[in-house]
Amino acid sequence: MRRLLILLSVFALVASACGGGDDSTETTAGDTPTESDSAAEPDEETAEPEPEPEEEAEPEPEEPANDNPLNALRVPQDFATIQDAVDAAEPGDLVLIDEGVYNESVVVETDNIVIRGVDRQTVVLDGEHSEEMANGIIVFSNGVAVENLTVKNYFSNGVFFTGDYDSDFILRGYRVSYVNALNNRVYGIYAFNAEYGLFDNTYAAGHTDSGYYIGQCQPCNAVLSNNLSEYNTLAYSGTNAGGDLFIVNNEFRMNRIGVTPNTLNSEELAPQRGATFAGNWIHSNGNPETPKGGNTWELAYGVGMVLPGANNNLVSRNLIENNLNGGVAVSFMPDGDTFWLAENNTITDNVFRGNGIDAVMVDQGGGEGLGNCFSGNTLDTSRPADIDTVLPCDGPEGDLSDMIGIDFFSPPGADENVPYADVASPGAADQPSMPDALTAPASPADVLPEFDDFDLDAIAVPSGT
């Protein structure tokens, strides 16, 4: 099995099946004796000598059930706040949060801990839109995982992993699983200057920038898989982020704009390069019932996937359909005095249907393709026309005279600007909780796999159902 699949499998196993198949709440962890052990070996210091076992003998009183089989730091049973529990946690610990609404902004500065809710829908961190609670959970440490809860209404971001820009500290190891990020003002789930990460089985809606954001990493060594992003300004944004970055098998729907790997001067490591987008269902973007995040992105309103100033990316085996103004567009990125060119992107074997226009290669000034190529795609409309033929991946360029300019990025927009706090999140309630949340031991995100291989053949075009 290739290493990416191994990684995904490992994470999935860890997230869902570490309970070892025993879902009894009396299952114990660590050095706490199991129920059967307790029955066989009573405490020597306190137990009376046992009579000979007789069938008629009255059963011994059962030992009290272990109400903390995971040896977790429980909130609120053991700690009044999540922050108190996080501060008390040591590497390897599990912070387990009971049902309730927690008006906290949690800061994590301990490596290799897991923060988990007992239920994705009813464990809610709520920032109440207060600037004094900027981030739901901000993580400065390696190997931290956040699981099975909802984080909403934060002034900046829902869950935020960040390295330290100036101290050369790159955060290593992060994971977010089975989390809903709703109506946070900037990003839903966000990793900056961080490597070796996974977002899986999460949901993001109602953000004025992007539901998911990966920024400033090269190589990122990260995977986004099985996530759903809707009703955001952008479904996914990846500024200056690439290098073993795999965005696979996600659904990006009903956003203002879909997926945007991009280059900007505002972060280090420009230009963006080297990400893979495969097996995603990118559809129905161009939704006016979203926040209007700003003029920059409004230029690409209603486009399913836009690659402004993006380089060396692979876009393959995605189903890209019913996006209002465009399916895929490759373009330069204007940023101040800089025009970041998009070069050497490979768009292959995607299925396009029902988009305003299926595929666009913008003229970046020289009337050439700049190494961007299209092959094996199923599509009806493109500029230049017949794009698979005139910009092939395995042959010379053809007639590109009808390439269109940046004007493409002034498609019919929408005047609507729904305040982020009021944006709907229709898919949130349907998101499942993490399996075995009450029994699975803590599994910090401290696995640092290599990504030197990727099996594209294992990725299928989504069916769209």
Add this chain to the structure above:
Amino acid sequence: MPVLEPAGAPTALLLHDSRATLVSNRKPATVLAMRLRLILALAALVAASCVDDDPLDAFVEVEPEIVIETEEPDTDALEEAAADTESEVDEAAPIEIPDDALDLSGMDQVALDIQDNAFTQRVVVVSAGTEITWTNQGRNEHNVRPAVEGAFEPISTLDLAEKGDSASLVFETPGDFPYFCSLHGTATNGQTGRVIVVS
């Protein structure tokens, strides 16, 4: 790129304490109002002239003029504060200046940049009385808050909401002033900076 709506009238920003004065780029100034209008009008003309041809229109930013405000000094209070400050400075341990500090002492005004998500010149040394102006060069919003509460008047997110926004502080008194952006850091972690003021 979050959109921040202006939150009504600018807040009072003057002279939080004897050590630093916040100078907002959003505060209206009667004396300089006409100059400001002229600058904005010229900037608007420049922006308008680009509309037809320049795809970068969306990125044109008009940087408002910095307005320095003063207030009538309360002589007694200032003398008292100065005496207190001298006493504090005399008793304080000497400030250790890190090797990577940027020495900008001797300048009346200093310009610092903010990126996503960092204060570009992280540690600077300035002379007492220097006006420091932070400009947001990033795409995200930022703020400047003292790591020690009350050490100086914070610069709010509204003042550094968008690329090109700037705001200033005057550091009057020698001392060590660590600070941070509360959106992307804490007093000790993430997006942090430090101003060391020397006499």
